[in-house]
Amino acid sequence: MPRLTHDRITWLTYAQLGVWGFFLYGFGPVVPLLRDEQDTSAAVASLHSTSLAVGALIGGFLFPVLARRIGRGRTLWLSLAGIAVGAAALSILRPLPATLTAVVVAATFGTMAVCGVNTALTEHHRAAAPAAISEANAACAGMGILAPIVIGLAVGAGIGWRPALAVEVGLIALVALAAVVFRVRLPQGTTAAAAAGSRSGRxxxxxxxxxxxxxxxxxxxxxxxxxxxxxxxxxxxxxxxxxxxxxxxxxxxxxxxxxxxxxxxxxxxxxxxxxxxxxxxxxxxxxxxxxxxxxxxxxxxxxxxxxxxxxxxxxxxxxxxxxxxxxxxxxxxxxxxxxxxxxxxxxxxxxxxxxxxxxxxxxxxxxxxxxxxxxxxxxxxxxxxxxxxxxxxxxxxx
Structure with a gap:
């Protein structure tokens, strides 16, 4: 029976996927609030959901390219930085084109983070990878329970959803700080030469x-x-x-x-x-x-x-x-x-x-x-x- 070891790399990747979960599951309650702010129809407001799909396509294309060029570990940190930029932009900007763009940015880098965590856990845990990926997605879902609560409390307190969504930036900063304090270095993954040799394979x-x-x-x-x-x-x-x-x-x-x-x-x-x-x-x-x-x-x-x-x-x-x-x-x-x-x-x-x-x-x-x-x-x-x-x-x- 394979054994799942919860070392520092494992906990760090769980946290990285978890902070993406805070944005992803917090995004759902935000859409109707955006619709009220922007005074748009339900169809127009749903374009924010379409922006998620667009970002997923872009992120899926970019991840293997960046992982091959700069390594998987650096790509993961770049992904978290991009999520922070997208979340901050969505928390600050108000016009419809700007919020749609912010969602595309967040979804692009969020997709890259998901790809990076999955491949890192697969390589790191081998036979125990299904268990590790399941636990990482549990962290994502756990933050998905927390995010709507935080947004609901903020709206109920009269400060609005924007400061609550901006918590995402602070969470990403905390994960980065923890990695520095505990000196956790993510593996870079497949070398550029090896990846170049395999990318044409079917x-x-x-x-x-x-x-x-x-x-x-x-x-x-x-x-x-x-x-x-x-x-x-x-x-x-x-x-x-x-x-x-x-x-x-x-x-x-x-x-x-x-x-x-x-x-x-x-x-x-x-x-x-x-x-x-x-x-x-x-x-x-x-x-x-x-x-x-x-x-x-x-x-x-x-x-x-x-x-x-x-x-x-x-x-x-x-x-x-x-x-x-x-x-x-x-x-x-x-x-x-x-x-x-x-x-x-x-x-x-x-x-x-x-x-x-x-x-x-x-x-x-x-x-x-x-x-x-x-x-x-x-x-x-x-x-x-x-x-x-x-x-x-x-x-x-x-």
């Missing part, structure tokens, strides 16, 4: 199946984030405020699932654990979708969060392990799948919801789960070790 089929899997599971997450409150209002009879607050149950479930799942990942292989996680997600969806009672539907969302918790950590672990020495390029490409899922799935679900209502439209999600499970089964067959054929010089035993 990524294997197992990687691309894992790539598609990340797009599907990312689609499930974003659809739940954007549309489940509507289902809670229309089907479970919850108030708008209660339905919006109930979304924290998904993040809470993800935090707990990733924390516990990291331990389980040390004992269970990624493919069967991912199938189990998809099964839990399906059970949670059925409870959420079928119940006309608010607290039961919210319980279903919590179960969904528990299952969804392990989708991304396990899929990216499989993808990077299958990349065969091209981890930086593979991590960069993985952000494209998430951007595609985030950009297309909510639009499709919204289009269907316009015709049949959000409750029936949500039946798209179990379809995503079933297709994801089929992809995991295919991965299991591809990654299964093949028995070694007996050598002609050594007769096989009868």
């Amino acid at each position: 990524l294997p089929r197992a990687y691309w199946i894992a790539w598609a899997l990340m797009g599907l599971t990312g689609s499930i997450e974003v659809c739940l984030s954007l549309w489940s409150a509507d289902v809670l209002r229309s089907h479970a009879g919850m108030s708008p405020g209660g339905a919006s607050a109930a979304l924290s149950s998904i993040v809470g479930g993800m935090f707990l699932g990733r924390l516990v799942g990291g331990r389980i990942a040390l004992r269970v292989a990624p493919v069967p654990l991912l199938l189990a996680a998809l099964t839990v997600s399906m059970v949670g969806f059925l409870v959420f979708w079928a119940s006309p009672i608010g607290w039961i539907a919210v319980g279903g969302l919590t179960i969904l969060g528990l299952g969804n918790a392990m989708h991304y950590p396990l899929a990216i672990s499989i993808a990077l392990a299958a990349a065969q020495g091209q981890a930086d390029r593979a991590a960069g490409y993985s952000s494209y799948s998430m951007a595609v899922g985030f950009g297309i799935a909510p639009v499709v679900l919204g289009w269907v919801a316009d015709g049949v209502g959000p409750h029936l439209a949500f039946l798209i999600l179990p379809g995503f789960i079933v297709v994801a499970a089929l992809l995991v089964l295919r991965l299991g067959r591809l990654l299964r070790p093949h028995p070694t054929a007996p050598s002609p010089a050594t007769p096989a035993r009868v």
Whole structure:
């Protein structure tokens, strides 16, 4: 059984992903507040979400280039500096073009930070990488619970959301200070010469199946984030405020699932654990979708969060392990799948919801789960070790 060692490099990468989580999960509550400030329509305000997808595409392209040129460790610190710039700009600037640009900047460098943390943990922990990546994403989700609370308290106190979001800059400064005080140096990763020799190689089929899997599971997450409150209002009879607050149950479930799942990942292989996680997600969806009672539907969302918790950590672990020495390029490409899922799935679900209502439209999600499970089964067959054929010089035993 692999052993996960929590050394200084591990804790530092957890903190680096955690500070990105503060911005990412704090961004959701900020969008409607920006809409009120800028006096725009919901469609125009949603361009801020589109900016996240644009930043993910740019960051996915830039990460392997920068990791090859300046090293993975320096790229990670550059990423945190870029997140700080984007968060500060969003906290200060008010015109719509400026806030859209700020989100693109933050998302670009945030995506690079995610890629850097995933590849650093994969290289540093090897067989224990799925557990380490799961715990790192638990830190991200944990900050995701904290960020909306900080923003809500700031708005309630009358100081507005901008000072609360600017806390991101202070958090990044604290992480950098801790790295200096405790003298933690991140590994630089693949050398430029080695990376140059591998970047023209083709990524294997197992990687691309894992790539598609990340797009599907990312689609499930974003659809739940954007549309489940509507289902809670229309089907479970919850108030708008209660339905919006109930979304924290998904993040809470993800935090707990990733924390516990990291331990389980040390004992269970990624493919069967991912199938189990998809099964839990399906059970949670059925409870959420079928119940006309608010607290039961919210319980279903919590179960969904528990299952969804392990989708991304396990899929990216499989993808990077299958990349065969091209981890930086593979991590960069993985952000494209998430951007595609985030950009297309909510639009499709919204289009269907316009015709049949959000409750029936949500039946798209179990379809995503079933297709994801089929992809995991295919991965299991591809990654299964093949028995070694007996050598002609050594007769096989009868």
